[in-house]
Amino acid sequence: MRRAGDRGIWGGLLPKSDLIAGIVLLVFGLAMLVAVIPTQTSEGGDATISPALLPQICAIGIIGLAIMLTLQATGRLRRGVAAGIRVPAAEWWSALAVLLAVAAAIALFVWVSPAVSAAALVVGLMLYMNERRIWLLAGIPATLLVGAWFLFYRVLGTAIG
Amino acid sequence: MESFLPVLESAFAPGNLAWILFGVTLGYLVGALPGLGKGTATAVAIPLTFYLSPLAAIAFLVGIAKGSTAGSAVSAILLNTPGEPSSTPTAMAGYPLARAGKAQKALKMGLFASVIGDLFSTMVLILVAQELAEYALGIGPVELTGILAFSMVFIAGLSGRSMIKGLIAGLFGILVSCIGLEVETGSPRLTFGLIELYDGLPLIPVAIGMLALSEMMIQIGQRLRLQEEADLLRGSGLREDRIVTLGDWRRSARAILRGCLIGTGVGILPGLGASVGSFLSYGAERKASGRGADFEETGAIEGVAAAESADNAVVPASFVPLFAIGIPGSVIAAILIGAFTIQGITPGPLLFLENRDLILGVYMSMVAASLFLLLIGYFGQNVFARIVRISPALVMPVVVFLCCLGAYLQGGGAFGIGVMVVFGIIGFFAKKYDFSFVTFLIGFVIGPSFELSLRQTLGLVTDMSELLDHPVALVFAALAVFGVWRLTVLQRRQHEAMVRDQP
Numbered sequence: 001m002r003r004a005g006d007r008g009i010w011g012g013l014l015p016k017s018d019l020i021a022g023i024v025l026l027v028f029g030l031a032m033l034v035a036v037i038p039t040q041t042s043e044g045g046d047a048t049i050s051p052a053l054l055p056q057i058c059a060i061g062i063i064g065l066a067i068m069l070t071l072q073a074t075g076r077l078r079r080g081v082a083a084g085i086r087v088p089a090a091e092w093w094s095a096l097a098v099l100l101a102v103a104a105a106i107a108l109f110v111w112v113s114p115a116v117s118a119a120a121l122v123v124g125l126m127l128y129m130n131e132r133r134i135w136l137l138a139g140i141p142a143t144l145l146v147g148a149w150f151l152f153y154r155v156l157g158t159a160i161g
Numbered sequence: 162m163e164s165f166l167p168v169l170e171s172a173f174a175p176g177n178l179a180w181i182l183f184g185v186t187l188g189y190l191v192g193a194l195p196g197l198g199k200g201t202a203t204a205v206a207i208p209l210t211f212y213l214s215p216l217a218a219i220a221f222l223v224g225i226a227k228g229s230t231a232g233s234a235v236s237a238i239l240l241n242t243p244g245e246p247s248s249t250p251t252a253m254a255g256y257p258l259a260r261a262g263k264a265q266k267a268l269k270m271g272l273f274a275s276v277i278g279d280l281f282s283t284m285v286l287i288l289v290a291q292e293l294a295e296y297a298l299g300i301g302p303v304e305l306t307g308i309l310a311f312s313m314v315f316i317a318g319l320s321g322r323s324m325i326k327g328l329i330a331g332l333f334g335i336l337v338s339c340i341g342l343e344v345e346t347g348s349p350r351l352t353f354g355l356i357e358l359y360d361g362l363p364l365i366p367v368a369i370g371m372l373a374l375s376e377m378m379i380q381i382g383q384r385l386r387l388q389e390e391a392d393l394l395r396g397s398g399l400r401e402d403r404i405v406t407l408g409d410w411r412r413s414a415r416a417i418l419r420g421c422l423i424g425t426g427v428g429i430l431p432g433l434g435a436s437v438g439s440f441l442s443y444g445a446e447r448k449a450s451g452r453g454a455d456f457e458e459t460g461a462i463e464g465v466a467a468a469e470s471a472d473n474a475v476v477p478a479s480f481v482p483l484f485a486i487g488i489p490g491s492v493i494a495a496i497l498i499g500a501f502t503i504q505g506i507t508p509g510p511l512l513f514l515e516n517r518d519l520i521l522g523v524y525m526s527m528v529a530a531s532l533f534l535l536l537i538g539y540f541g542q543n544v545f546a547r548i549v550r551i552s553p554a555l556v557m558p559v560v561v562f563l564c565c566l567g568a569y570l571q572g573g574g575a576f577g578i579g580v581m582v583v584f585g586i587i588g589f590f591a592k593k594y595d596f597s598f599v600t601f602l603i604g605f606v607i608g609p610s611f612e613l614s615l616r617q618t619l620g621l622v623t624d625m626s627e628l629l630d631h632p633v634a635l636v637f638a639a640l641a642v643f644g645v646w647r648l649t650v651l652q653r654r655q656h657e658a659m660v661r662d663q664p
Contacts, residue, residue: 017594025329032336042348049619051343051350054612058336065329072325087593094382095589098374098561102582105565106575121565122558129381129554140555144562151209152570 016077017084022070029063097128115145168518172525177217181526184221185533186541188228193235193545194556197380198245199476200372200492202229205563207365207500208570215504215519220526222500226493227530230435230473231275231538236549238267238465247435247472250443253457254464261460265403265542270462271469272538273405274417278470280531281421282428282477286484287524289429290513293485297510300486300633302617307637309611312431312488313604314641318648321597322655328645330596334604335611337362344613357576364499366572367605370581371598372492373564375588381557405462413466416446420470427471428478431490431603435475442471477527483508484520488607492599495606503571 037059041052073083101124109117119141126137171177184206191202202225210218230247237248238255251271258267300308313335317327340351341361352358420442427438446467447456456464479491487509489495501508512520538545568581591598622628628635 021326021594021596036351040349040351040353042343042346042350049345049616051346051348054608054615055336055339055351058332058339061332062329062336065325065332069323069325069329084594088382091379091382091593094380095378095586098378098381099582099586101561102374102565102578102585106578109575118562118565122562125381125558125561126554129552129557131552131554136555140559144559148566 014077014080015082015084015086016073017086018069018073019077019083021084022066022073025062025066026070029059029066033059033063098125101125101128118145118148168521169525171216171518172220172522173529177214177220177522177526178529180213180217180221181224181530182533182537184224185228185530185537188225188230189232189235189534189537189541189545190228190548191225192229192232193549194551197229197376197556197560198233199226199229200245200496201376201560202226203493203496204365204369204372205560205567207368207496207503208567210500211503211570215501215506215516216522216526218500218504219497219519219523220530222497223523223527224530224533226476227279227473227527227534228537230476231272231279231469231534232545234271234275234465234469234472235268235545238271239264239546239549245435247439247475248468249436250439250468251465251472254443254461254468257458257460258462258465259460263403263460264546266405266409267460267462267465268542268546269405269539270409270413271465272535272542274413274420274466274469275473275538276531276535277417278421278424278472278474279477279534280528281470282425282474283524283527283531285425285429286477286480286527290481290484293481294510294513297486300510301621301631302614303621303628303631304633304637305614306611306618307631307634307641308486309488309607309614311637311641311644312482312490313600313607313611314644314648316431316490316603317597317600318644318652321595321600322652323595324645324649324652326595327597327600330591330598330601331604334601334606335608337367337601338605338608339612344609345616357573361609362580362605363572363577364502364606366568366577366580367584368496368499368602369564369568370584370586371588371591371602372496373560374581374585375592375598377557377561377564378585378589379592380553409462413463415449416442416463416467417470419445419449420467421474424471424474425478428475428490429481431479431482431488435472435491438475439468439472443468484512485510487512487610489603492602495602498606 033056037052037055041050041055043050076083101121104124105117105121108120122141122144123137126140131137187206188199188202191197192199203222206222206225210221213221233243233245233248234251234255237243237252238259241252241256243249243252255267255271258264313331314328317331318324321327321330338361340358342348342359343350349359420438423442423445424435424438427441428435443464446463447461450456450461450463452461455461475491476493479494480497482488482490483494483497487507489498498508506512506516506519564581564585565578568577569575571577572580587601588598590596591601622631
């Protein structure tokens with residue numbers, strides 16, 4: 001059952017995302033129960049039921065299930081079975097690229113203008129995806145901006161920005 | 162009959178029909194694009210509905226959902242890239258046909274089966290929802306708590322491979338729904354002093370982040386594979402390879418009928434989703450045909466018909482629990498709740514009393530959408546076949562832009578985009594590590610109703626023995642406990658079988 005290259009729960013080559021997720025969720029649930037919910041929820045005064053009741057039920061549930069997930073993953077790794085999956089590097093990089101592009105767009109939106117922000121978002125992602133044709137790099141953002149302006153300002157009669 | 166005429170007039174008014182047509186076309190277009198599905202399409206389109214009448218808004222979104230479900234067969238058949246998981250069986254049976262030069266035949270049969278499944282399920286919705294709603298009117302808070310708890314367990318257990326992860330996702334969704342002013346005392350809860358959070362997290366930026374942005378984060382990483390698939394296609398010069406013959410109909414009729422029944426049944430049950438429907442239908446046809454692996458090797462027109470009829474039957478049927486009880490049984494239904502809320506309408510049993518004309522109008526719009534689906538799909542086939550070859554480098558940045566636009570409009574400006582980004586990250590992890598985002602979203606949507614009914618229950622039931630006065634609630638509570646046990650056992654067996662089968 002044990003596979004080549006496997007060196008125990010932490011040292012092995014098997015995916016262990018379930019184990020990590022279980023531990024992260026356990027910490028999250030405990031933090032919610034012990035620190036966040038008590039400080040971010042009022043006592044409720046004359047309320048028949050405390051406002052903290054449902055958040056507490058959810059946090060306790062998450063803690064219990066996270067412990068089960070951790071134990072399940074530990075058991076699998078001990079038996080030499082994968083506990084989770086491994087995400088390809090390309091998907092991590094693409095996720096990061098999208099987030100950076102949106103973050104840059106928000107910054108441009110706040111400090112420059114909505115139009116520049118929208119154009120930068122689209123062009124940035126097109127460049128990241130290896131699109132190098134100038135007429136498309138210029139034409140698509142321009143069409144989108146004019147289209148959005150026409151639809152929201154003219155057809156639907158509202159305003160953006 | 163007289164009171165029915167105004168409904169007919171509003172449903173078939175040129176303006177309303179134009180929005181349905183636009184919705185179906187947009188949905189078909191988005192569905193046909195590789196990697197984009199109905200969740201992305203409807204979430205991104207929500208901002209367009211702010212300024213429409215309630216009927217046009219709902220009809221437009223339903224049109225998008227129907228169009229994108231049918232359209233996802235195009236990329237599945239032509240590129241072996243399902244727009245969403247529920248089109249995977251279509252790709253399995255249809256892509257080999259496309260590689261053999263029979264792409265047009267497979268696309269046409271996929272379309273016809275989609276329309277039949279969709280129309281069948283719409284009729285069932287019309288016949289069943291109101292009857293169920295009349296029964297639901299007699300349901301009290303104790304029973305509702307039991308039903309909601311059961312629904313969450315059911316959805317958590319069936320929408321992913323792990324019951325534990327599904328339940329975590331559902332509880333996380335309910336926890337996130339607690340953010341904002343508390344319903345009884347009006348005191349802020351989990352807001353961290355941010356005034357923007359006092360009204361709670363806005364549904365649309367959360368939905369766009371979880372469904373669309375996270376999908377783009379994943380799909381952009383897979384862009385090279387999508388492009389390579391587009392380059393492998395070739396056509397056939399033979400007429401019989403391009404049309405659906407009488408023989409094809411004979412082979413597929415039974416598969417379509419079975420697909421309609423399976424898809425409708427699966428759609429009515431909350432949480433099962435279109436993937437379960439299409440895989441069940443495909444599997445049943447594969448078994449009944451006796452051809453086995455031949456289905457995937459040479460392709461099978463009846464396999465396409467089985468998968469597509471069930472896939473499309475799920476969407477209208479999933480509105481049955483939404484309209485009748487107010488429980489969203491699918492992602493589309495959860496998004497529709499957002500659209501209803503924007504229009505000041507609460508889905509549930511009272512819908513048929515307070516908004517009867519609207520719901521009748523929605524029904525008629527759904528039938529019209531089915532017919533538009535046939536027209537758009539049939540006459541636009543060649544256009545959509547070309548559209549799937551558009552480079553992802555041109556499509557995906559546009560979708561990210563539309564995500565930001567939608568979140569900005571519905572989420573109160575840049576704050577909405579921030580919410581979308583946070584839930585985009587959570588959605589990315591949820592999708593990659595199998596924490597059901599469907600369960601999260603449904604937990605988030607039903608969270609306030611669940612809290613309200615739980616509070617009322619705790620106020621009404623002061624002694625456990627009083628629960629005996631609520632047998633319906635007890636039955637659903639027992640079903641929830643049984644569901645946790647049974648589904649956990651089934652998933653453990655599946656996992657053990659999978660481990661055994663690995664080399």
